[in-house]
Amino acid sequence: MLREKMLIAQSNPKSPISEAFRVLRTNIEFSSVDNPIKSLVFTSALPGEGKTTVISNLAVTFALQEKRVLLVDGDLRKPKIHKIFKVENDRGLTSFLSVKDDFRLYLKKTNLKNLDIMPCGIIPPNPSELLSSNIMKQFIKQVTNEYDVILIDTPPIGTVTDAALLSTVVDGTILIASSGTVEIDSIVRAKELLDQVNANIIGVVINKIDKSNAGKYHYYYYNRYYDENDIQISRRKASKKRREKKI
């Protein structure tokens, strides 16, 4: 897909899809009153549910709001962020985690002044080990001091453990669910895996909603039909998950 199409929040901020991303941004900002959510892990049950597209557009949306944003490619198996933002992937997170020097050396600038990217770097043979290392925890702490929002892309939690590992060191976790393709059982299983490590699931993003089904959903914030790749966060589901968690 063309970069312009992938990054619609930047290329066409007036489109309903970009509006959906702004709603998602607001929902995240107001998802926690007491402790502001700064660092977020995005994952899904299965591959191909749209994690990278959602997180990239959300990063742009936050940056356009004058927030200092760091987008981290925590998918050390099939990294894609560098492709979307057209930055080099010769060095990145894995270089920093292996060499253990200054993380700033590995950041990439984008054409948005508030948005920095930490690409994956060279794909390592032991991604889970690197992600669960102490240096990774320190990294999250350090960047939390320098950025307003830290968004971390991860592999699907239904396939590998990486997202579960990362969700323990961030403020919140968001599940992306692709409407019409992922089985409910898979999503439930994904939530269980996150619950097992006490992840703070702040919500679910329903992605790829078929516009002909749109009428069924009552929690739409605005009254329009959307393009195929439309994105919505389900507040209802999010609060339901939170309620479930408390029980």
Added chain:
Amino acid sequence: MFVDIHSHILPKLDDGAANMETSLSMLEIASLSNIQNIIATPHFIVDSLETSIETIDRKCSELNENAKLNGINIKTLPGCEVFISPEIVKLIENGTIATLNNSKYVLIEFPLISIPPYSGELLYSLQIKGFKPIIAHPERNKEIIKNPGILYEFVQRGIYAQMNANSLTGVFGNEIAKISLKLLEHKLIHFISSDAHTLKTRSPNLTDAANIVRKKFGNNMVDLLFSINGMNVINDMPIDMDVPKQF
């Protein structure tokens, strides 16, 4: 014009050319295959065959002078084929082991019957230091023949692979010829080279293999595997990797 990045053409260094005469005859065979550049890759085996870079450089210039005198228009460049062992990372880093034409590309050989358990970590630590490992003749490795997914994992992590021309033409038997085609189909091979040792079965003849590739995969693949990628090694330029296909 072809580039041969794997050749034991230098005289009296290893099990390759026995003397300068053989080296020159090998060059003549190479010129029939339209080869214009050869990277000389004598074996480097820690503790048993540690040919110094100075010796390789000297032998290269000797061969180049003799070739000129004999009217052969092929350039031989320095390099080596490193047998994998834990010590080689340090030796490559401190310049004891020759890279291919002083580039960041390093030709690495596995044992024919196994893949040492530390291989993944070792190749990764080379990559982190900026080197670009090329696995020599993976199609001859027993483990990879049994499970070519192992090579997929390496290539997916940005590691290159070089196939022997005569593996494809069947010199090493049917099984190896078959797996060679399979690896090509899965886009796991970036170079086809001669691994020439002698004037006979393991000679620097690339023509037959090139014809097979042309017939099965077309002219563009021949250009990439026999020429363009090899030139990029010589010039220390990046190589575009095709996305490999999983097994």
